[in-house]
Amino acid sequence: MAYSDKVVDHYENPRNVGTLDKSSSEVGTGLVGAPECGDVMRLQIKVNPDTQIIEDAKFKTFGCGSAIASSSLATEWVKGKTVAEALAISNTEIVKELALPPVKIHCSVLAEDAIRAAIGDWKKKNNVAETESALVGASA
């Protein structure tokens, strides 16, 4: 199986690997996937409470190279965005950027799910209404 150069680059030099303090009210944690399915992603965001800008993002992923690349890319993309902007990231953009083949599309879906789960966790912690993001729905 041939991987795109971008997947190889993220695999070899994953961005933003690590762990944020999940007990902090500024941190949202998304844990998606399942070990039996062969991929688990944990994506964490640190949100500035005043600006709602994602100031930091970290990930750890158990999965194939495409799963690692998708989550690494997701952390790059959410950093510097507001929560609302981050929610607008769709898996199809990840597929395009990484040139994922059809059998690897689920990796990008998982990355999108991870972003949403992390934001959802942060919102829950901070009592931000879920409806604010309802307009951005439509995932693959």
Add this chain to the structure above:
Amino acid sequence: MSLATEIELLESTPVHTGVQLPIYMDNHATTALDPRVLEAMLPYMTKIYGNAASRNHSFGWEAEQGVDKAREQIAKLIGATAKEIIFTSGATEGNNLAIKGVAEMYREKGNHIITQVTEHKAVLDTCKRLEKNGFKVTYLPVQADGLVSVADIEAAITPETILVTIMYANNEIGVVNPIAEIGALCHAKGVLFHTDGVQAVGKIPVNVQTDNIDLLSLSGHKIYGPKGVGALYVRRRNPRVQLNAQIDGGGHERGMRSGTLNVPGIVGLGEACELAGAEMVAETARLTQLRDYLRGRLEAKIDYTAVNGNMDHHLPGNLNMSFVYVEGESLLMGINDIAVSSGSACTSATLEPSYVLKALGLGDDVAHSSIRFGLGRFNTKEEVDYVADKLIDTVLKLRELSPLYEMVKEGIDLTKIEWTAH
């Protein structure tokens, strides 16, 4: 010499830096042609090109002599007689011919076949096709160590049973089934016994007499012979096994397999068998030592590993290990100058993890993390060191990336988490 001493000795040997990359360590998939086999084959590619079935000129006789010699060489390796060897295109054809050939020939006697869930697809899919044609097939489970239970086979035999087909050794986890016991049971019950011997023949002692085997499939390319040639052993006495041919034509191979013989391939298969028999003892010792050394090096540096399959009844060159909390395909990606296989779903066309590993009762997560090393005749200690170094580096790097590993290290019970299966 104890194993510990052997490993110590190996470790004290200076490491040579000049290994040739990529390294091939996937010898269950196929093997390189031994140059000595090629040498034996070459004259049959150019000078001795006759049809072995041409009875009225020297071209045919010379070709036939080559075929006759190969038949003897193959028969000798498995304790058979030359007349009991039927040439095929490989073990897939051998398995098809044995199972379908018996099923069709003995249909009036019964319609029940027994096999096990960890067989190669060449056996499983053949059985599935027979099921569509009205046969009943029992797919026995295997034990946690990958071996089939002889008691289970005995319990499954009915008056309708005409064939038991159980592989000699498994291609993924390398376990060696209790073939002699199964053969004895089948003969006592008057049921024919076929074994897919493709991973075992030439690697460990196989004897169709002492093992009570009635039909045995083997292939050239798994034993440093050419691809596209194999043989099926078909017992001629006690009992005399009859087969319904699957390929009709000129009546070659006692009418069981028509088609002009692949003389160069057959000569190569014969030579490969001869070499395998002559070198088996030394090769077994060397490969077992290398394999245990590889395992020892990996286990010394990597925690949460598991060896899959019974290691007491095992092929010398096989090591199937799971590096839990690291996904197999990502591991292969990190060691891309080494050819090995993984049971990970992502490496399969079906996106399903290895059915063999699942049959051991291992969780899918362990199957996803598995790597199959297949050490062979041409692997060196230097290569094993390179593989161990690279694998250790890659696993440790991927563990740094693994949320599961971090959670386990923090004492979190992963089974208690509500995962979102997708």
